[in-house]
Amino acid sequence: MALLEVRDLRVTFETHHGTVRAVDGVDLALEPGETLGLVGESGSGKSMTNLALLGLIPAPGRVEGSVLFEGEELLGRSDQDLRRIRGNRLAMIFQDPMTSLNPLLTVGRQLTEVLELHKGLARREARARCVQALGDVGIPSPEERLDQYPHELSGGMRQRVMIAMGLLCEPALLLADEPTTALDVTIQAQILELMQEVQRRHGTAIVLVTHDLGVVAGMADRVAVMYAGRLVEKGPTGPLFGTPLHPYTRGLLESVPRLEGAAGHALDSIPGSPPDPAALPPGCAFAPRCPLAEDSCRAERPPLVDQGPERASACPVAAAREEGAQA
Amino acid sequence: MLLPGFCLGLVYAAYISRLTRTGMLEVLSQDHIRTAYAKGLAPRTVVMRHALKGGLLPVVSYLGPATAGILTGSLVIERLFFIPGLGLHFVNSASNRDYTLAMGVTILYTVLVYTLNTVVDLAYTLLDPRIDLAEEA
Ligand SMILES: Nc1ncnc2c1ncn2[C@@H]1O[C@H](COP(=O)(O)OP(=O)(O)O)[C@@H](O)[C@H]1O
Numbered sequence: 164m165a166l167l168e169v170r171d172l173r174v175t176f177e178t179h180h181g182t183v184r185a186v187d188g189v190d191l192a193l194e195p196g197e198t199l200g201l202v203g204e205s206g207s208g209k210s211m212t213n214l215a216l217l218g219l220i221p222a223p224g225r226v227e228g229s230v231l232f233e234g235e236e237l238l239g240r241s242d243q244d245l246r247r248i249r250g251n252r253l254a255m256i257f258q259d260p261m262t263s264l265n266p267l268l269t270v271g272r273q274l275t276e277v278l279e280l281h282k283g284l285a286r287r288e289a290r291a292r293c294v295q296a297l298g299d300v301g302i303p304s305p306e307e308r309l310d311q312y313p314h315e316l317s318g319g320m321r322q323r324v325m326i327a328m329g330l331l332c333e334p335a336l337l338l339a340d341e342p343t344t345a346l347d348v349t350i351q352a353q354i355l356e357l358m359q360e361v362q363r364r365h366g367t368a369i370v371l372v373t374h375d376l377g378v379v380a381g382m383a384d385r386v387a388v389m390y391a392g393r394l395v396e397k398g399p400t401g402p403l404f405g406t407p408l409h410p411y412t413r414g415l416l417e418s419v420p421r422l423e424g425a426a427g428h429a430l431d432s433i434p435g436s437p438p439d440p441a442a443l444p445p446g447c448a449f450a451p452r453c454p455l456a457e458d459s460c461r462a463e464r465p466p467l468v469d470q471g472p473e474r475a476s477a478c479p480v481a482a483a484r485e486e487g488a489q490a
Numbered sequence: 491m492l493l494p495g496f497c498l499g500l501v502y503a504a505y506i507s508r509l510t511r512t513g514m515l516e517v518l519s520q521d522h523i524r525t526a527y528a529k530g531l532a533p534r535t536v537v538m539r540h541a542l543k544g545g546l547l548p549v550v551s552y553l554g555p556a557t558a559g560i561l562t563g564s565l566v567i568e569r570l571f572f573i574p575g576l577g578l579h580f581v582n583s584a585s586n587r588d589y590t591l592a593m594g595v596t597i598l599y600t601v602l603v604y605t606l607n608t609v610v611d612l613a614y615t616l617l618d619p620r621i622d623l624a625e626e627a
């Protein structure tokens with residue numbers, strides 16, 4: 164049985180400018196211990212997808228669809244039921260470790276409360292477990308760290324604290340929303356390595372949200388590419404990076420800097436910018452920026468269609484060309 | 491005694507409740523509140539443990555100026571309601587040209603305002619660990 168099965172997930176906001184479809188019919192599945200990379204430009208709905216799983220979409224957002232987690236439907240459950248799952252079986256860590264920790268409480272207090280809540284531990288036992296948890300994520304002299312405040316730690320240390328916090332109850336699934344975006348490159352690599360190690364040790368499944376394809380290439384088993392609230396392509400990491408099917412994925416891959424690239428070779432970034440989510444074009448949302456766009460693309464939004472083993476893409480034009488080339 | 495107290499305090503009470511409201515709203519919209527909910531904490535715990543302290547910071551820093559305001563306000567209030575307090579003494583001493591008394595009361599007021607402001611500043615460092623008075627000096 165899949166650990167997580169998301170079907171036709173929709174998150175909408177009614178605003179003065181119209182209905183914003185932040186997430187617009189997303190399907191995802193995740194097996195235990197697996198890593199799914201969720202990539203896309205900023206504003207494409209990655210964070211909203213994750214928050215919807217936890218039932219934490221801010222008001223006035225509306226969530227529809229189905230989220231099966233460990234065989235249970237999460238959407239429409241009472242807040243009380245969800246609170247037992249949050250931070251326990253399903254944990255989330257956030258992008259900016261500077262602002263995502265409470266500046267007025269000690270690191271120890273912010274960690275122990277999780278164990279007190281979900282495991283019913285007394286403060287003293289919880290503290291002992293937290294010392295161990297901080298040690299596990301490579302934080303030196305964890306005992307002292309517990310009595311420090313977040314501002315006394317470096318960015319990398321704070322993100323380690325976040326990760327330790329997320330893993331305290333050994334969740335089955337960890338939602339990591341851009342866990343390394345706010346960190347510099349060397350620290351980034353350390354944190355990713357740490358996450359992989361933790362995953363091996365605990366068998367935690369991870370949804371890794373990022374706009375950095377380099378991060379995904381090294382970590383994810385499978386990748387889902389998101390654009391304007393929809394998945395435009397998904398598939399196993401290797402094949403998806405080797406032969407991207409959707410022009411948006413190709414664009415993303417071409418804009419990644421490469422070491423072996425010829426000096427002076429300009430990075431191809433995708434022209435234009437993502438569409439206004441309150442005023443999406445009627446057809447494919449990527450059509451205005453797409454080199455392959457045809458009239459049919461602008462008329463109707465192409466669905467995500469299976470293409471080959473475990474792969475799917477929402478670009479019929481690219482698929483037709485591929486077939487034409489093979490014939 | 492009820493009415494004068496009311497007249498003196500009402501403006502400050504209103505302002506403090508407004509400060510509390512804006513302070514709490516501000517804190518509740520911060521990122522770390524989302525983290526607290528993501529841990530599975532109940533809304534009541536999130537507000538009491540994670541938001542209240544930060545939300546009250548602006549109130550605490552307002553307490554200094556507020557006490558100064560209340561002390562000066564008492565000059566007028568005591569006169570209006572004929573309460574034989576320090577404020578009334580001060581006003582009378584001024585109109586009777588009793589310089590010694592006027593100076594004495596002025597010094598007393600100065601010391602009071604000074605001390606209360608210092609106490610507020612010290613309380614602030616207790617609430618917010620990011621503020622280190624020794625370092626700023
Ligand atoms: N409160 C809100 N009201 C209206 N739109 C919102 C609100 N919150 C988020 N959105 C919209 O949701 C979209 C997706 O946001 P998000 O999931 O944070 O993107 P990502 O994480 O991929 O950068 C954004 O385009 C934004 O406009």
Ligand SMILES: [Mg+2]
Binds near residue numbers: 340
């Ligand atoms: Mg985001």
